[in-house]
Amino acid sequence: VVTPFFSAQTRRANDPDIKKILIPQCTKHPAVFVALFENYGLESALLPRSTDKDLTLARRYTNGEECLPFIQNIQDFLEYAENNPSFKEDGAVLFQGWACGPCRYGLYAPTQSLIVNRAGYGPQKILAVKSEDLVKRFGPEFFIAAFDGNLAIDILYKLLHRTRPYEVNEGTADRLFDECCEEVYEVMRHQRCRWPSILAGNHLRPLEKLLAQAADRFASIPITEGQLRPRIMLAGEFYVRLDERCNKGIIRQIEAAGGEVSLAPATEFFIYTAYANYRRAQKEYALQKSAKGYFNQSGYAAINWLAHRDEHRLEKAAARLLQGLEEPGAREIREHSAKYIPEHTAGEPPMTVGRTGALARRAGMAGAIFVGPFTCMPASVVEAQQGSLSREIGIPIISVFYDGRDNTNRDEFIHSLVFQAKQKLQSRADNDFGWTQGTQGGHKGTVLLCQSSMPGRIN
Ligand code: SF4
Structure with a gap:
């Protein structure tokens, strides 16, 4: 008996043959990427959320020892593939993050690719998203815009959590939150950041204005005192x-x-990683002075500064409700x-x-x-x-x-x-x-x- 071979190979974001990217919607953050991909001319959509609480399709291909995010994602992927017969041939890929390190996250993309292939939907259906590939394809400006858009969504979540427990009329804060998220996506869909504006911080103005107005609108929701x-x-x-x-x-x-x-x-991860990379580059340069080490350290210092500046500016814009909660x-x-x-x-x-x-x-x-x-x-x-x-x-x-x-x-x-x-x-x-x-x-x-x-x- 010949055991069939199933490839676990994934796709990379700089692959020009990718026609469409489908992104799992765990929160309101992924729609920032959908809007940005659209802005940069690549078709993208949110993957429908599976409502199967038993995760039936995923359980068929997993043994229960995998991480829950892996299982939830594969449920969404397989359910979509089952409901969309054209998926096998239409050039669409499913978005999955990637990172190296000691835990299992780096295995998500290849293992999911293997499962989707084994389930009969073909090889290389998973896009393993690496930041360097996005930068290669769209430029660093894309990455900065994605970071700022996600920061804005994080701040809207804070406004929601700050208000919803106290609202008099149930559902008001949730509705306003949804409206404000749509406004963020609209900015992401149309704004292209350029370097002079990024360095001066002017590219943040539309989001600052939006968040200041959002804070005013949340503050005007009637609450129980x-x-x-x-x-x-x-x-x-x-x-x-x-x-x-x-x-x-x-x-x-x-x-x-x-x-x-x-x-x-959600953006805590990116900000802390920027800082950790900067600290590591600093230590390496202190141990061994070299031109490469110097540029490395300076580059990470700039990323770290930019991440903290943008977070501070956008938090400040919503200070009416979030002062003291930075x-x-x-x-x-x-x-x-x-x-x-x-x-x-x-x-x-x-x-x-x-x-x-x-x-x-x-x-x-x-x-x-x-x-x-x-x-x-x-x-x-x-x-x-x-x-x-x-x-x-x-x-x-x-x-x-x-x-x-x-x-x-x-x-x-x-x-x-x-x-x-x-x-x-x-x-x-x-x-x-x-x-x-x-x-x-x-x-x-x-x-x-x-x-x-x-x-x-x-x-
Ligand atoms: S942090 Fe690592 S071990 Fe924990 S769920 Fe995520 S991938 Fe799995």
């Missing part, structure tokens, strides 16, 4: 924390239990994570631990939830450190894991964390004259604020 809601930091594995199908709607769960979510943004800088994140996670460890662990440490003493922060797919390596590293971190920063922390199935114990665990955080916030209000009810970021009386700064205070 005087609620005591703890802020719960939600961090952990990138895909599970962002895709509500994978995390079983954890943000709405926290809101329903009486909390307000501070979600680690993201910590990558350096601050590293400083807070250093004693738990070695600096050379890239990826989620330093970001999850460092962001939580950096934000813990901000107003209203009273709990943290780290999410991860079942058997996720970085999430397990973070879970191992959460007890020490919780003792240091004085707030309750839990880790919850997802395998694609419902789990009432997990739901109860989340509910208990929000309850504990609420008690923590209440006891601060009762015991500490420095905490009082007041205004925060444009909404009145919705959280408890720290009036005095208390250096070194452990809650």
Whole structure:
């Protein structure tokens, strides 16, 4: 018996034969890429989201030991292929990220390509997206526009999470959020960034204007005043924390239990990576001086500066509602994570631990939830450190894991964390004259604020 051979080869973004790119929609971020591809003359569309909670097609080709984001993506891919017979021949490819490193992410694209091929839809149907290929094909301006568009979506999510738990008329904040995201896509569809404008930061003006107006519109949504809601930091594995199908709607769960979510943004990964690359280039140059090392270091310094500048500018534009809720800088994140996670460890662990440490003493922060797919390596590293971190920063922390199935114990665990955080916030209000009810970021009386700064205070 001859075993059939199935190729696991993937496509690259600079391949001119690609006719159309289909992008999975885990959140509102991927539509930024669709709009930008359209802007640069390449047909693209969002892949329909599978509504099959049992992930039936994916389970047929996986053994349950794979990461949940991998399984969710392959479900979306196979369902699309099954519903669109032309997919086999129409030159369309399915978008999948790629990164090198110790965890399994680098295997997603080739393994999915193998599965799609084995399922009968042909070889090389997966596009393994590498930043250098995008830069080669469209120029670095494309990449900068994608970063800024995603930053804008992150900030709209913050406005949504800042407002929705308090709204009087259910659904108002969600509708406004959808409208504002469409406005971001419109900018991405038509604006081409040029270098002089990028360097001066002028290319950010349309997004700044849009976000300032969005903050005003969210601030005008009628809200119930005087609620005591703890802020719960939600961090952990990138895909599970962002895709509500994978995390079983954890943000709405926290809101329903009486909390307000501070979600680690999608762009955190790019900003922290830019900083980590810069630090590594700096160290290499310090060890061995060379012209190449100097240019390397200068290049990464420029990327790091640009990433932080754009984040700062766009956050400032939405300051009416988000003042005090700005993201910590990558350096601050590293400083807070250093004693738990070695600096050379890239990826989620330093970001999850460092962001939580950096934000813990901000107003209203009273709990943290780290999410991860079942058997996720970085999430397990973070879970191992959460007890020490919780003792240091004085707030309750839990880790919850997802395998694609419902789990009432997990739901109860989340509910208990929000309850504990609420008690923590209440006891601060009762015991500490420095905490009082007041205004925060444009909404009145919705959280408890720290009036005095208390250096070194452990809650
Ligand atoms: S971060 Fe976790 S879920 Fe993502 S690829 Fe790595 S091991 Fe899998």
